[in-house]
Structures are given as structure tokens and as C-alpha cells.
Amino acid sequence: MNKTIAVIRGDGIGPEIVGETLRVLDAVGERFGHTFTYRDAPMGGNAIDAFGVPLPPESLETCLKADSVLLGAVGGPKWDSQPAENRPERGLLQLRAAMGLYTNIRPARMFPQLADACPLRPEIAEKGIDFVVVRELIGGVYFGEHRTETAEGQQKSVDIMAYTEQEIRRVAHVAFGMAQKRRKRVTSIDKANVLATSRLWRRVVTEVAEAYPDVELLHMYVDNAAMQIVRDPGQFDVIVTENLFGDILSDEASQITGSIGMIPSSSMGEGSRGLYEPIHGSAPDIAGQDRANPIGTILAAAMMLRYSLDMAAEADAVEAAVQQVLSDGLRCGDIMQPGCRLAGCREMGAQICSRIAKK
């Protein structure tokens, strides 16, 4: 097969981790007889520097024309003083909206090889961590009106959080469909004791649940959920929640697995085209030093193979290669453990490639 992938290298460590991931995809292509054509789509701070805007129209077009999109990370202190409308993150939000990517999937799975890095007590870690956060991605307060005005001699800011039934329904269906293929439990997270959007959320999710009688539905307030994720993560299978709660809880969920550097994510809309990225940021403090962990991005590429390009065996091969380097004791700095060997970004990429090439 011949597939075209739009590539957003981004800022900070983005170009390094994406570079290793493209090498991994090439190794997959070689082993399985596919050709991947990469089209660069500048986005983020580097695009602000080069084109004046975080998401140039040409980049958006490249993404919309591709079979799928791979993203490193965007942002950095260099662009902190940009006005809100022209920050690197703005490009990412525009891209999500323009591609209609309403579902963001972030697995929180602990690699058994990294159990020692789990910050939770051993008796909790021993039970294993394997759940998925399904986050609504193009609604809620992220896309409501944001404004600051002067009222009675002081500034006043307003951010509007809004949801329609339809916006809730479509992401709820994704969560229930996913739970059917897993352990058949959906935990819907809201703040229905305070927010109108959450009361609507709860009602619509409960209605959607009727179409999935084999899936158990539980509701949980977001504050309690934040606590339960560290107290007893084993209770979760699929979490479904709105945009801002999902942003916060997915960072928490990734950290309890040992390293945020290991976790991929996919963002999907109606078609098969998705946006795949690691969930960590651009880590400008270690950029350009060959110290970044490329595994989150490499696993994001595996998700792309599986969910957008219909290449399940290829995805399995990438995930198996990652498992193997970990079992062989290779670690990047963020997951380094006593008795293991420290690898830079390039070496980690090369070692994963060599394990894919092996039949």
C-alpha cells in the first residue's frame, strides 16, 4: 500500500521524536512492503516564526489531503508573549476543529517492565493499570467565547462552556463502542452537582447507554475521579468526559503509568483520518540534546497504523518492538531505572527499528 502522511514536526523536541518515528514507519514499510509518503505541515511556534501564524492554510490543506496526520509537539516559552489568538497551541485547536476531531483517545496503560516507575504504592501498581480516557475534543470551554472586559474599574474575564446534545452523543457512542471491545465498563465523568453542561452530559450519556446493554455505565464527579485515579485505578476501563476535564485527567492518568513520555494519543472524527501524537509537550528544556524519549510518538504511529491505515499486523510489530527494547533493558532518561542502559532519542529509535526489521 501507498499512504500519504502529513507530518507536523512542531517545536522543542518535536522534530527529534518525529524523526525517529518516521524511521520506524520506514522500517515497517520495508518489512511489510508499504510506501509512506511524508508531507511536512509546519504548525506551532516554528510556523509563527516562518509564516506569522500557528497554522498556515497550506499546512491545514496538507493535513486534510493526507491519509493521516502525525504530530510531535508544539509550543514553548519563546512564544509565551504572543497574543492568545496567535499562540502555538491555537494552531492545534484550529487543526482539531477544522479536521472535525471530536474524540481524543488516551490510553493509560502501565508497561510491566516499567512497574517500578509507577508513583503509586506497590500494592496498587501490582493490580495493573489499563484504562482509556475518551475525551471530547472540540467542544466545551475550549471553543466557547473567551473575552476580557473592563467592568467597574477592574478587568473581568469570561470563558463560556457550552455543549449540545449532539456533541455529547457522538463521543459517548465512541466510548461505549470501545468498552464493548474491552472490559465493558464506561465511567462518565462530570460535575453535574454544579454545571448545567454536566447535567446535560449525564442525561445524554445515560440515553446513549441504552443502546449498549452489555456495557455497565457509572457516573462520577470529576473531583472524586481525580482522587479515584490515584486511589484505585484498576476500577476504570473506559472513561468518557468533556474537553477540559479530559485534558486534566488524562495528564494525571498518564503520570501514574510511570512516564508521560510513553503515552500516545489519537484524535478522530467521522472518517478514518486521524491526528496522532504523544500526549506530552515540547519539552524545550531538553530540545536538541538527543535526550527526548521518542516512544510516545512511535506508539502514536502504531495507533495510526491500526486505526487509520488498517494495518493491524504492522501496528502489532511496532508495539512488540517497543516491548522488546524495554525488556532488553534500554531506557531513555525519563524512564531510566537502576540496572538499565541509558539511550538517547536516536539510539532508542534505531533499536526499535532493528527489532522491526527482524522477522
Ligand code: IPM
Ligand atoms: C493537550 C494539550 C492541549 C490541550 C494544549 C496544548 C492546547 O494540553 O493536548 O492535552 O489543552 O488540549
Ligand code: MG
Ligand atoms: Mg493537556
